[in-house]
Amino acid sequence: MDYQEFIKSKMPVVESDGFEPKSDCPEWFKAHQRDCVNWAIRKGRAALFESFGLGKTVQQLQLCKWIHEHTGGKVLIIAPLGVRQEFTKNDGPRMGMKVTYCRTDAEVDAADTPYIITNYERVRDGQIDPKRFAGASLDEASCLRSYGTKTTQQFAMLFRSVPYRFVATATPSPNEFIELINYADFLGVMDRGQAMTRFFQRDSKKAGNLQLYPHEEQRFWLWVASWAVFVHKPSDLGYDDTGYSMPDLNVTWHEVEGDQGEVGSCVDSRGNALLFEQTGGGIKHVAKQRRKKKDKRINQAVEVITAA
Numbered sequence: 001m002d003y004q005e006f007i008k009s010k011m012p013v014v015e016s017d018g019f020e021p022k023s024d025c026p027e028w029f030k031a032h033q034r035d036c037v038n039w040a041i042r043k044g045r046a047a048l049f050e051s052f053g054l055g056k057t058v059q060q061l062q063l064c065k066w067i068h069e070h071t072g073g074k075v076l077i078i079a080p081l082g083v084r085q086e087f088t089k090n091d092g093p094r095m096g097m098k099v100t101y102c103r104t105d106a107e108v109d110a111a112d113t114p115y116i117i118t119n120y121e122r123v124r125d126g127q128i129d130p131k132r133f134a135g136a137s138l139d140e141a142s143c144l145r146s147y148g149t150k151t152t153q154q155f156a157m158l159f160r161s162v163p164y165r166f167v168a169t170a171t172p173s174p175n176e177f178i179e180l181i182n183y184a185d186f187l188g189v190m191d192r193g194q195a196m197t198r199f200f201q202r203d204s205k206k207a208g209n210l211q212l213y214p215h216e217e218q219r220f221w222l223w224v225a226s227w228a229v230f231v232h233k234p235s236d237l238g239y240d241d242t243g244y245s246m247p248d249l250n251v252t253w254h255e256v257e258g259d260q261g262e263v264g265s266c267v268d269s270r271g272n273a274l275l276f277e278q279t280g281g282g283i284k285h286v287a288k289q290r291r292k293k294k295d296k297r298i299n300q301a302v303e304v305i306t307a308a
Contacts, residue, residue: 016042016043016044017043017044017045017163018040018041018042018043018044018045018164019041019042019044019070020042021038021041021066021069021070022066022069022070023065023066023069025037025038025062026058026062026095029055029058029062030055030234030239031234031237031239032054032231032234032236032237032239033054033055033058033059035237036048036050036059036229036231037059037062037063037066039229040059040063040166040229041063041066041067043227044163044164045164045165045166045187045188045189045227046166046187046227046228046229047141047166047167047168047169047172047183047187047227047228047229048060048166048167048168048169048228048229049168049169049170049172049228049229049230049231050168050170050229050230050231050232051170051231051232051233052170053244054170054231054233054234054244056139056168056169056170057086057087057090057091057139058091058094058095059168060077060137060139060166060168061087061091061092061095061097061099061115062095063135063137063164063166064077064097064115064135064137065095065097065115067134067135067164068114068115068134068135071134071135071163072134073114073133073134073135074108074111074114074115074116074132074133074134075114075115075116075133075134075135075136075137076116076117076118076123076128076130076133076135076136076137077099077115077116077117077118077136077137077139078117078118078119078120078123078136078137078138078139079117079119079120079138079139079140080119080120080139080140080143081119083139083140084101084117084119087099087117087139088100088101088117092115097113097115098112098113098115099113099115099116099117100112100113100115100116100117101116101117101118102116102117102118102122102128103118103122103127103128104122104127104128105127105128105129105132108128108132116133120143120151123155123158124150124151124154124155124158130158130159130161130162131158131161131162133162134162134163134164135162135163135164135165135166136159136162136164136165136166137165137166137167137168138155138166138167138168138186139168139169140168140169141167141168141169141183141186142169142171142172142179144167144179144182144183144186145173145176145178145179145182152182155186156182156185156186156192159186160188165186165187165188166187167183167186167187172228172230177199177200177210177212178210180224180228181195181196183228184224184227187227189227190223196210198216199212199213199216199219199220199223200212200213200216201213233245254300254304256293256296256297256300257296258289258293
């Protein structure tokens with residue numbers, strides 16, 4: 001082993017701990033979606049950091065399907081309550097999968113499907129035990145962003161024994177290192193304390209302000225790339241952006257004439273007359289101005305809608 005090989009051997013690259021799927025993705029899967037899920041299932045524990053509209057929901061469902069086919073066990077999806085309909089009523093049926101929302105372990109036992117979805121609070125408060133599942137995926141995983149929250153602190157421990165784990169979010173911040181470390185800790189990639197010690201120098205003047213060691217910057221991002229995929233658009237993976245490139249935004253301003261009131265009605269706090277009414281002044285002042293222009297704004301909106 002020469003020196004370069006020795007240095008490369010010190011790079012913390014996460015080894016694959018997944019498996020080869022037994023079935024293929026649906027034919028209607030986009031090319032970037034197929035690449036991401038095939039990479040993730042072979043990793044076994046991975047993060048899908050993809051922008052809005054790239055299909056993270058169907059990708060998570062495909063991962064759950066493969067886990068059930070491989071293990072025969074049930075799979076848990078954790079998502080905010082407002083998002084569960086995407087799994088239970090939209091993309092679940094589209095994938096030919098019945099996804100059932102459960103509140104307790106008893107409901108999980110009674111479910112006639114291996115695909116279970118619940119919200120973060122149910123798991124955090126002990127109503128559903130993650131240890132009974134073969135795999136889990138966290139949708140809208142940005143709830144793990146802050147270290148001090150109860151959810152972040154408990155989830156890493158609660159899911160330690162779940163063999164296949166995934167996180168999906170469109171809003172990871174590359175400059176918020178604590179957020180990336182929290183994801184890695186949940187996935188079992190590297191302990192939070194170990195990651196902080198290995199890659200970062202502390203700021204003695206500001207707690208929590210982590211700064212990458214200059215000599216560790218490349219290794220850090222290579223390490224992140226070994227367990228997470230960042231995709232903003234299909235062309236990031238070499239595919240066509242047709243259907244994903246937003247058209248130019250045309251902004252049309254509609255001006256509503258303000259109401260300055262009668263002459264002499266505008267005064268300051270000392271009673272001195274003003275040529276124009278002062279702006280600002282807090283919520284009460286803003287509400288007053290909105291009430292004065294309410295009818296004009298409504299009429300303007302009606303004209304715009306009618307003209308369209």
